[in-house]
Amino acid sequence: MTANLLDDLNFATACRHTFYLLRHKVNALRRQILASPSLGHAQLTLKRNKTDRRHEGVLQIILAKTGDGACPVDALRKLLLLDPRGPDTPLFSFGRRPFSRNNFLSTLSTKLRTLGIQTHGYSGQSFRKGAAQHAHDSGILDDQIQMLGRWTSEAFMVYFTTNASVLYKLTHRFQTGSPAPLSLLLPPPSPPPS
Template sequence: MLRAKSKRKTTSPYARPGTRSTRTYRSQDPPPTTSSTGHASSTESSHAATADLGSIAPPSTATAGSSTAPPTDASASSTSVVKIQNPSPQCRQVFGTNPSYIIESLKPEVEDILSAAVSQNTATTYQRGLDSFAWFRKKYNLPLLWPPPVHQFVNYIAYLSAVSVSYSTARCYLSGISYQLQIQGKDDNTKAFIVKKMLEGLHRLKPSKDVRAPITLPMLNQIISALPTLCSNDYEATLFASAFKLAFFGLLRVSEFTVSSSKATTLSFCDVRVSDTEIQFFLKGSKTDQLCKGATVQIAFNSETSALFFHMQQYLAIRPHGEGPFFCHLNGKPLTSYQFTAILTRSIKFIGLDTSVFKSHSFRIGGATHLYQKGVPEEEIKLKGRWKSNAMYSYIRI
């Protein structure tokens, strides 16, 4: 399947030292704080947030040698350090190289191919990791060696733990650094034994827990009943009722049938077939199908899915004619993930449940749990949910 060239921006690993590629990520997150997300940014506009590790100051207020904590790699001599680039106010491109083996006229094509190798969400997370690590090194006045030595990674993991960054976020940040090192053909010290053990220890001390709860079938019916009160008109109520029901029985991710700023394609009108006995639709791609091989989902008519068939047929009867996104508003504009989540949150609150544990992914969790409780074979559930590993078991919440 042909795909349009991605318009996302990325930092080329082949940018010249001291220059910035026109394709750069914008990281608007503050340096690691005591929140569990641990997202870090090195842009001066986002330095308002600070974390308390011996009164950590943002990079914009720190100068060389004025760190509030002593450098963790004091053994490194300033005479033996070869800096890749002097720290900028943003403290970002400390790893730029310009391999001589890349033909100048082909560099834009190399950049396009590399930027397409990972999803935009992954690339954004990787950039946050690079920004976080750069901010950490500037904070403790560490030499900007590239590749970074093992002891810098050891201290970096300890720092992330001290400011309450979760294991999953720390692992993602190190993956971003590892990706850049491997792309540039450098020694990847994130794979060192002690670094792996530090991550394992962090996982044991701060295990990640998915607090999202499953939406059950009775709860789903309550949510649907609340929509006429919460939506602006009957069309909108029918639209969201169909989307909520399909997400539950189709074990769908919200990104598979809505649009977002980072994803222009979604479930199309031509991809869906509704008959009296079956609903069938084709997903062009998904989070775990980055190459867009596609998958066909089938939902048979029975006593439990009859309400889904009713809402889908009702929606198709009033939906604006023409191609385009399957779920769209009366003016033809597609249903966005933000709108889907906003109406879901209002519905959950309306029926008196905790909005902090019921999210858009609760439909997928609830659908998988529902099938499991009905006694559907596990292999069939994996097939319906398009799981290729044992990740399915993390979705079963009894």
């Protein structure tokens, strides 16, 4: 596999992991990953980070197999198979060097432009914001989203926007509820005079 294809594979896998882990980025070594083919998941063990308020020093994160083209577990297996390296090497790399924020964002911008997508509005927070919004739209409760993203405050709620179709369904359900909202308070209308 060529170096460019390996970089693309690393980038694509990192994008999936950044989204599903609700993280800004993933700085991990290969030895911190345990993929379980039989159980359909991968476990990532991260060292202490800023959300480690109890100073436990270790964060265990489980990635579930999703069964679709964006599956983070399948992407990880493919990466480990096609780009085999030692256990103390970075999980993701560009040109055999660890990912840097600048390299990642530069590559993201390049790929978006190639697809004809404007790059303004995309940042290192985009994956975390998109994942939180996806979880919200999927009906996952706010406290569960907070737990998944390891937020210690309610700051993640600023990421939510209301999808127009969801807003329509809520409005429709509210306005046509059973009984109709105002039906109990108002007498039925009188017939028009003849």
